[in-house]
Amino acid sequence: MSSEQTFLAMLLENVAAQLSGFQRVLVAYSGGLDSSVLLHMLYQLMQQRPELAVRAVYVHHGLSAQADRWAQHCVHTCQQWGIPCSVLPVRVDARERGVEAAARDVRYQALRTHLLPEEVLLTAQHLDDQSETFLLALKRGSGPAGLSAMGATGQLGQNLLKRPLLGVSRAQLEDYAHHYRLTWVEDESNRDDRYDRNFLRLQVLPLLKQRWPSFPDAVARSARLCAEQEQLLDELLAASLHSACNAEGALAVDALLPLSELHRFALLRRWLREREVTMPSREQLLRLWQDVALSCQDAEPLLHLGAVQIRRFRQRLYCVVTRASVVSLVxxxxxxxxxxxxxxxxxxxxxxxxxxxxxxxxxxxxxxxxxxxxxxxxxxxxxxxxxxxxxxxxxxxxxxxxxxxxxxxxxxxxxxxxxxxxxxxxxxxxxxxxxxxxxxxx
Known part of the structure; x- marks a missing residue:
C-alpha cells in the first residue's frame, strides 16, 4: 500500500471511529468540497457497515442564481451512491445580523427540524474552518466560550451534532477528493472577501500559514484549552444554576443579586446557552441585567436577543420565543x-x-x-x-x-x-x- 493510500485509509478509519455505535446519520451536504468528501466517506462506510443508515440534506438558501443547479448536483450524486437526499428551501432575512449569520441561523434551524429521533447530524467543518471561527471570535472580543470555536461534538436540539473532519486540513480533503475523482460545486460567493470569513480565508490565513505553517494546529489547541476551561466552569456552576431555575427554566433574579458581576454573568451565559440563544456581547449582558432584571417592579421589560426575548415576571427571567400574533384567529x-x-x-x-x-x-x-x-x-x-x-x-x-x-x-x-x-x-x-x-x- 502506498503512503497516499495509507493516509487515506487512516482518514477513513478516524471518521469510522468517531461514528462507532451510531447507526443513523444525517449529512449536511452543500455539494462543496468538504461535504462531498464527508459524504463519500459515509458511502464507503456503508459498504463496511450495512446497518449504517445515511441520509443527506441540501439547504437551499436561494442566495445564488446557481443554487438550483447545486441542488440538482447533490441529488444526482446521492442517487449514484444510493443515499436518500432532501432539498430544504429556506428564506434568509439579513436585515438584523447580516447575510453570513442569518444564513447560518436558518440553515441550522432547517437541519434541526429535519432530523429524526436518535439521528446524528454530521457537518464537514475542518481544521482551517476552526482557525477562521477562532479569529472571528477574537475579532468580536469573545471570551473563552467564543474562543472555544467549534467542538468535535455538540448538540442541535435533542440530537447529537458531530464534526468528524475537524482535525483534517483543507489540503488533505483536496487530496482525498482528487484521489477518488470526486466532483463538487464551487460557490462563487466564497471568493468575495467582503464577507469576514472569506477575508480571513483568502487574505489573512495564507499569510499566517506561510509564516507559521503549524498555525491552524496551534489555534486548534488554544480552542481546546478554552473549551476545557468552559467545561470546568460548567461543572462548577451547574448546581447553582439548577437551583436558581424553576420547572419552566425561569431564572430567579434574587439568586443572582448577591453574586459578583463575574459570577452573575457566568451564570447568565450558561442559562442562555442552555436555551440555544446566540451568545450576547458583554454590553447586551449589562442591558439584560440593568434594564430587564433590575427594572422597576411594575414594568414589563424585555430585551431582544436574536429570535428570542428576555423578559421578567415575578422576579424571574424568562427566555421567550418570538411568535406572530394569533389573536385574530378562529x-x-x-x-x-x-x-x-x-x-x-x-x-x-x-x-x-x-x-x-x-x-x-x-x-x-x-x-x-x-x-x-x-x-x-x-x-x-x-x-x-x-x-x-x-x-x-x-x-x-x-x-x-x-x-x-x-x-x-x-x-x-x-x-x-x-x-x-x-x-x-x-x-x-x-x-x-x-x-x-x-x-x-x-
Whole structure:
C-alpha cells in the first residue's frame, strides 16, 4: 500500500471511529468540497457497515442564481451512491445580523427540524474552518466560550451534532477528493472577501500559514484549552444554576443579586446557552441585567436577543420565543374527531383522560378555539366577575403568554382557558358527560 493510500485509509478509519455505535446519520451536504468528501466517506462506510443508515440534506438558501443547479448536483450524486437526499428551501432575512449569520441561523434551524429521533447530524467543518471561527471570535472580543470555536461534538436540539473532519486540513480533503475523482460545486460567493470569513480565508490565513505553517494546529489547541476551561466552569456552576431555575427554566433574579458581576454573568451565559440563544456581547449582558432584571417592579421589560426575548415576571427571567400574533384567529374544532394542531408552534389540543374538565357542547353549539381573552368574566370557583387582566395576574400567567393560551368557545361564548380556568358556563354538572381537554406542547 502506498503512503497516499495509507493516509487515506487512516482518514477513513478516524471518521469510522468517531461514528462507532451510531447507526443513523444525517449529512449536511452543500455539494462543496468538504461535504462531498464527508459524504463519500459515509458511502464507503456503508459498504463496511450495512446497518449504517445515511441520509443527506441540501439547504437551499436561494442566495445564488446557481443554487438550483447545486441542488440538482447533490441529488444526482446521492442517487449514484444510493443515499436518500432532501432539498430544504429556506428564506434568509439579513436585515438584523447580516447575510453570513442569518444564513447560518436558518440553515441550522432547517437541519434541526429535519432530523429524526436518535439521528446524528454530521457537518464537514475542518481544521482551517476552526482557525477562521477562532479569529472571528477574537475579532468580536469573545471570551473563552467564543474562543472555544467549534467542538468535535455538540448538540442541535435533542440530537447529537458531530464534526468528524475537524482535525483534517483543507489540503488533505483536496487530496482525498482528487484521489477518488470526486466532483463538487464551487460557490462563487466564497471568493468575495467582503464577507469576514472569506477575508480571513483568502487574505489573512495564507499569510499566517506561510509564516507559521503549524498555525491552524496551534489555534486548534488554544480552542481546546478554552473549551476545557468552559467545561470546568460548567461543572462548577451547574448546581447553582439548577437551583436558581424553576420547572419552566425561569431564572430567579434574587439568586443572582448577591453574586459578583463575574459570577452573575457566568451564570447568565450558561442559562442562555442552555436555551440555544446566540451568545450576547458583554454590553447586551449589562442591558439584560440593568434594564430587564433590575427594572422597576411594575414594568414589563424585555430585551431582544436574536429570535428570542428576555423578559421578567415575578422576579424571574424568562427566555421567550418570538411568535406572530394569533389573536385574530378562529379555529373550528370537532374534538371527538381528533386533535387540533395549533399555529405558531403553540402545541396541540386533544380530548384525554386528564386535562381541563368542561361540559360537553349541546347539539346547537359549535366548538372553536380562539386567543386573546378580554372583558369581565365569571369563572368556576370565584364569586362575582373579574376582568380578564386581573384573572391572568391571579393565575400567575405572564403577560406574553396571555394571548397564546388556547380559549375554547361554544358558539360565541367562552368556555375555558385551557390549563388555566373554566367559565361558569363550562362547568361540569354531570360527570358522565364531561370532557377533559389536554394541551400538549410536545
Amino acid at each position: 379555529l373550528p374544532w370537532q374534538p371527538e374527531l381528533g386533535a387540533l394542531k395549533l399555529p405558531q408552534q403553540l402545541g396541540t389540543l386533544m380530548l384525554a383522560d386528564q386535562g381541563t374538565r368542561i361540559r360537553r357542547p349541546r347539539p346547537d353549539e359549535q366548538v372553536s378555539v380562539r386567543f386573546g381573552l378580554k372583558g369581565k368574566l365569571h369563572i368556576v370557583g370565584r364569586s362575582g366577575g373579574r376582568c380578564a387582566k386581573k384573572l391572568w395576574q391571579e393565575c400567575g400567567v405572564p403577560p406574553w403568554k396571555r394571548e397564546q393560551v388556547p380559549l375554547l368557545y361554544y358558539n360565541e361564548q367562552p368556555i375555558a382557558a385551557i390549563g388555566v380556568f373554566v367559565m361558569r358556563d363550562g362547568d361540569v354538572q354531570d360527570d358522565a358527560t364531561a370532557w377533559q381537554v389536554a394541551w400538549s406542547m410536545a
